[in-house]
Amino acid sequence: MLSKELVAASTTTLVLSILSEGENYGYALIQRVNELSAGQVHWSEGMLYPVLHWMEKEDLIESEWREAESGHRRKYYRLRQKGRKALNTEKEQWMAVHTTLKKLWKTQTLLT
Amino acid sequence: MENPNPFDLNEAIRRWQQDLGASPAFKADNLEELASHLRASVQRLKANGLTEAKAFQVASRRIGERGSLEREFAKVNPAVNGPLPLVLFWTVAGLYLFEVVSQLVLGLSNAYLPAPLSRVPAMTMLVVTVIVLAVRWTTGSWRGFSPLLRIFDHPIRATLGLIVLGVGLSFLPDILTGLQGRPNSLTIGLGLVKFPKISGYWLFLFGFIKLEIATFAGYVATQVAVIVVLVSSMLLLDRRGLRENTARRTPPPQTAYRN
Numbered sequence: 536m537l538s539k540e541l542v543a544a545s546t547t548t549l550v551l552s553i554l555s556e557g558e559n560y561g562y563a564l565i566q567r568v569n570e571l572s573a574g575q576v577h578w579s580e581g582m583l584y585p586v587l588h589w590m591e592k593e594d595l596i597e598s599e600w601r602e603a604e605s606g607h608r609r610k611y612y613r614l615r616q617k618g619r620k621a622l623n624t625e626k627e628q629w630m631a632v633h634t635t636l637k638k639l640w641k642t643q644t645l646l647t
Numbered sequence: 648m649e650n651p652n653p654f655d656l657n658e659a660i661r662r663w664q665q666d667l668g669a670s671p672a673f674k675a676d677n678l679e680e681l682a683s684h685l686r687a688s689v690q691r692l693k694a695n696g697l698t699e700a701k702a703f704q705v706a707s708r709r710i711g712e713r714g715s716l717e718r719e720f721a722k723v724n725p726a727v728n729g730p731l732p733l734v735l736f737w738t739v740a741g742l743y744l745f746e747v748v749s750q751l752v753l754g755l756s757n758a759y760l761p762a763p764l765s766r767v768p769a770m771t772m773l774v775v776t777v778i779v780l781a782v783r784w785t786t787g788s789w790r791g792f793s794p795l796l797r798i799f800d801h802p803i804r805a806t807l808g809l810i811v812l813g814v815g816l817s818f819l820p821d822i823l824t825g826l827q828g829r830p831n832s833l834t835i836g837l838g839l840v841k842f843p844k845i846s847g848y849w850l851f852l853f854g855f856i857k858l859e860i861a862t863f864a865g866y867v868a869t870q871v872a873v874i875v876v877l878v879s880s881m882l883l884l885d886r887r888g889l890r891e892n893t894a895r896r897t898p899p900p901q902t903a904y905r906n
Binding site: 560561562563566579580581582584585588589592605607608609610 | 676677679680681683684686687688690691709710711715716719720722723724
């Protein structure tokens, strides 16, 4: 399971990435992360919403209340232009960390 | 055998929202979104074979504890960005408290300090208040202040405290200054809260009423006006609580949950 610090550092990137697949609502975002990470990335459920609201204030995403099939209202989030740009920057940075670690760990496995 | 008290999900969610709604950290929109999350979570848990009651229990535990949710939501919803009734409430409550304390300080310093020095405590208080408000505004929280100030996080407690303080103390400065209270720059500058009192002074200046009556009627009118504004903004804030009280007297409607 991911440490608290890594969860905090990666939440925005994960949200941006999932929303780049298409608009979605809070509960489904959590389900998607759970399913993709096989439970490794664990979000405290209610804590996601303040993050989403902060991202909305920063113009990274926008939201809209709509009626779901069940007849109840649901708040859907989708990416905005600024969010797409932010996602590209985030991608580069995470990939930089990823490739560095990968190279390091590859040499280490060869040595051992 | 049929359960005599069947679990009502709508009712349970409503009560859960109400509990959170007591805190100013949550906007109505936040509460609706969290409720929508709970519903989705309950649905999923039920599909996995849990009873509705059990599913609600698990879902509300998973969504997080009240305290930690409150802390996180408060970060994105500082009170200054709150809904209008909340802002109104705090504006009036703040002016009211300031008015009461400044009257007390003025009265005491007029009574005990020589003329050139008597303005110093009131001016110091004004400056300190401005600094505190500036810090509060920029940090968006009471962190770093005395934990005692947290009583103001709760509108009902704060209002009761202010009313007791106001009614009890507002006549004291007049007794101390021997009912000579002429308007001065500090008291005139207070605007909204002072309006009824200042009108009283105008009536006096134009010769309609005596000074004593103007002062007394002004104070009474101020108290009444402030209490009316505070209570009505509080009721606006607590509309959900009001609805619950009505619902207790009549059986809860069985219609689908909306908003």
